[in-house]
Amino acid sequence: MPVNVNVSGDNRKLYIKLLLSTILCTILTLLVSSTIYFVNYRNINLNQVYQTDLENLTQTSREVISMTESAQSLTFQLYRNGNISKLMFYENPDIYDTTAAMRELNNYLNSMPYIASIYVYNPKASYVYIASSPGQNGLMTKDELVDKDILNVLDHFQEFKPFVPIPRTYLKNASSTQKSNVYTYLCYDAIGNDNALNSAVIVNITTDWINKDIGKQQGNEASSSFIIDSKGSTLTGKLPNDAEALTAESAITKQIMSNRGSGYFIDKVGGKKSLISFTAPDSLEWRYIRITPYQTITEKINKIRTTTIYIGISILVAGLLVSWHLSRKLYVPIDRIVTRMKSLESDKRNSLFTLKQDVLRKLLQGQEPITAKKMREKRSELGISFDFQSDYRLILLRIDGFQPFLHRHQDDLHVYKYAIMNISSEIVSQAYQVETVDLGNDCIVLLMNVRTAPLDADQSMLLALLKQIQKAVGELLKISISVTYSPLSSQPQDLIPMHRRIIEASEHRLFLGPGCLISAADHQYPETDDYLFTVEKEKKLIDALMAGKVAEAKKLYSCIIEETRPYPISVFQATLSRLTITLNGVLHTILKNNSLDIPISMQLSKNALAKLETIEEIEAVVFELFDDLKKRLDDKRSMKQDDLIRKINDMIEQHCGNPNLCLNWIADEMDMSPIYLSRVYKQNTMNAVVDVINNMRMNRAKDLLKHSDLPIADIAERIGYTNSSYFYRMFKKNYGVTPTDYRKTGLEPGNQASP
Incomplete structure (x- = not known):
């Protein structure tokens, strides 16, 4: 049967910690070891590439040295050749000697394919003897010679070492723009007091042969190889795209020249991280350089590193999924033990805290003797270290706006008060020995033992700490608290009176407002101060x-x-x-x-x-x-006046035909003052009572004139006029026509035709 285990949140965290610890250790071990291997493999790979580059470049150097030795050997042979020596030392050799010498030169040229041309130079002769294919060939005067640069070399021959290759570029013939890149090997005879040039043999070897050797790279077409001389100048080879970075003054060239041996380093060339391998100077004082992109070298190692990371992630995910399902069964015993231990610790902690609070509360309220031996032992068992024999004071914290706060947080009140106690204890314990007591409702008391300090220093420190408590509780819990503190005492019997005093002093929050700081010493009133209530x-x-x-x-x-x-x-x-x-x-x-x-x-x-x-x-x-009372009285007064106006209007309408209808008659009927009645009516209707009576009578007169055949005298009497002449005058005054004319024309008053 499957085992059902109720795993609490805390135990679930324990499983996760154990699980993550195991998996993370595995992953960390894998990543650390892989990193170490990666670094070692990378260094080994770089060293292998360097060794390969060094071997290739050294081989190229040996071939160049061998070619130089061949050029030197060829030159010596030319000097020892009888026919060719005549060209070097005779000012005007005959045609047979010249022909034989040129044949010998061409034979040497054809036997060595890497040689571009051979010059024989006699400063006393009129011609320069050239064996070349293709290009100028034969006897050429200095003016006919296309390769003018060789003349400049011969004029400054002292500046060049014999048999040290001189890199040059020259035209092959006058009719072509194609240039030939060669290394020139110069051998000359300059014996004499004036150290003047007596003869010279020039062997030009095409650079393609050397470049061909430099380009022999094993599997790395992205690499660049070249040669620099003893001055750091680039002689030949395949230059990188950013050639400016490889001048004699560049940092890379200086770093190479500063090292007398071979080696390698990593730097950026042309904006790319590259491996730069170089040889030691050879007998020609040349160095052979190879630049290989770093990414090309480490591409395979990087793939291994990426694969290792993916493997680590896969192990992590798989371990989480598998362990998530197995962890409960694996840790059932641990779950039971941890749950039981936490339950016991919680019960003990809650019980101890409750007992401790109960004892302190009883001490403050005078329900337990402070100095009794039994109580001292009980305080010691509960871990109450407060010393009533030393200087102490009481601090009362009260939650401001407690009733609204209680309405919002009634279920969490004990949690908030516990948080306030912890914050206060944490702050005050920096300078005082403190115990906290929950007195119920909105009150919390701090019992503080004062450490040795001057009175004024203690007072300033106390005020600073109390303000810090108010600020911390306000920021962390969003609760405003008022604080009341007692004076110092060292007498245990002062505890209860001191407690009552700070409770009474805290009530002065009524006048000081929320968030106030109250000193109980400022609110000690002698019994002789009698207050007299102001009856007046x-x-x-x-x-x-x-x-x-x-x-x-x-x-x-x-x-x-x-x-x-x-x-x-x-x-x-x-x-x-x-x-x-x-x-x-x-x-x-x-x-x-x-x-x-x-x-x-x-x-x-x-x-x-x-x-x-x-x-x-x-x-x-x-x-x-008060405002509600005034509003009710105003509404009542307004309602009475509305009723009065309505009654007056009803009386006017009902008694319109009464000749006695007037303001005084209405006032007598209502048993009110005519002046008051007239003022109220005028204020509410903006009309006088007399005007309303006359308008009512005139409207009824119009109606009777239109819809009845009653004599005008009867109409006047019916609407309350005892004198018909007075009715005539009033009607014409109001409407501009007499009652008779109005009945005849049937026109509304104000619409009659003009006379």
Whole structure:
């Protein structure tokens, strides 16, 4: 049967750690060993390439030296040849000697295919004797000679060592633009006091033979090979694309010239990382150089490295997948042991922390004796190292805005308070021995043993640490806290009174606001300080509310509350309680006098106000109640005036035909002052009562004139006019026509024809 194991998050992390440790060790071993092998193989490969290059370049050097020796041997043979020597030492040899000598020269030329041409030079003769194929051949005067550069060499022969190749370029013949690249071997006779040139033999060997040897590379067509002389100048060979990088003044050339032996190094040539191999100077003081792209050399090794990385990744992925399925079964015993150990540790830690908190809480509340031997032993067992015999003080931390905070984080309250305790303990422990106690609700107490320090230094350090606690809790937990600290004491019996004192002093947060720092020593009030409640201001407050003067009532309420600031907090609480009872009575009376309902929201609750933390919050609740009362009274007053206007209009409409209908008659009927009635009506309708009565009567007169045959006198009487003449005057005044004309024409008033 398969084994089902419930793996906790912590144990799952343990499996992952074991798994990753094993796999990562394997991968790390593979990568480290592969890296070591890669570096060694690369160095071995570079050394092998260098050895191969050195062997090829050395072979080329030997061939060049051999060719030089051949040129030297040929020159000596030419000097010893009787026919050719006549050309060198006779000013005007006969035709037979010349022909025989030229035949000998051509024979030497044909027997050595790498020789481009042979010159025999006699400064006293009129001709230069040339054996060449192709190109100029035969007897040439200096003016006819195409290879003018050889004359310059002969004129400065002292500057050249015999049998040291001179790289040159010259035209093959006058009719061609094709140039020939050759190495010139110069042998001359300059015996005499004046050290003048007596004769010379010049052997020109084509550079193609040397370049052909230099180009013999084993499997690396991307390489470049060339020769530099003792001055660092490039003589011949296949130059890289960036030829400027290989001048005599370039860093690469200087590095080669600074080393008298052979060797190699890695540098950039033409923008590419390359291996540069070079030989030691040979007998000609020449060095043979080969440049090979680094990528070409290490291509296969790089493929091996890439393959190794892929193998490592594959092992990692495969190991993760396989171990993921097998880890649970493999580590079932470990899972059980770890789970059990963590459970025991958690139970022990929680139990110890709970017991420790309970003991400290009882000490502060006076439920346990501090100096009793049994209690001292109990504190020692629980790891409470606080010393009540040394200087100590209490710090009270209170969470600001606790009720809203509790509403949002009720389930996590203990976690937040535990975090505050840890942060505070961590900060304060830098300078003090500290114990933390959760007192419930919004309170946390720190018991601090003061270390040896001057009083003023201790005070400044304390304030700095308390501000640091407020800042850290605010930044990390987004919680504002108020802090109250007690004075120093070294007497165990002062603990309980000190605790009560900081609790009372912390209530002054009401006046100081959230995030305040309170010294309990600043709020010690002698019993002789008696507070006298200002009854006169209370009476003025009541009168202002009764008169509807809300702004004045607010000022008086704030003034009464502010007067309690310099006194113990109990004075404020008693004053707040009295004002609450007084205001509830006044509000009840005002609402009752105005026939308004008394809702629950219009009553102040002492318990609700007691939970508020600042004076601003308390005043906000009370002032909102004042504003609500004023709004209700204003609405009531507006409603009464609307009812009054409606009643007046109804009376005018119902009694329009009553001759006695007037402002005074309406006022008498409603038992009100005519002046007040007229003012209210005018303010709300913008019309006078008399004008409304006349308009009502005129409208009814028009209607009767249109739709009835009643005499005009009857119509006047029906609408409330006892005098028909007065009716005539009023009708014509309002409409511009008499009632008779209006009935005859049937025109609306204001639309009659002009006379």
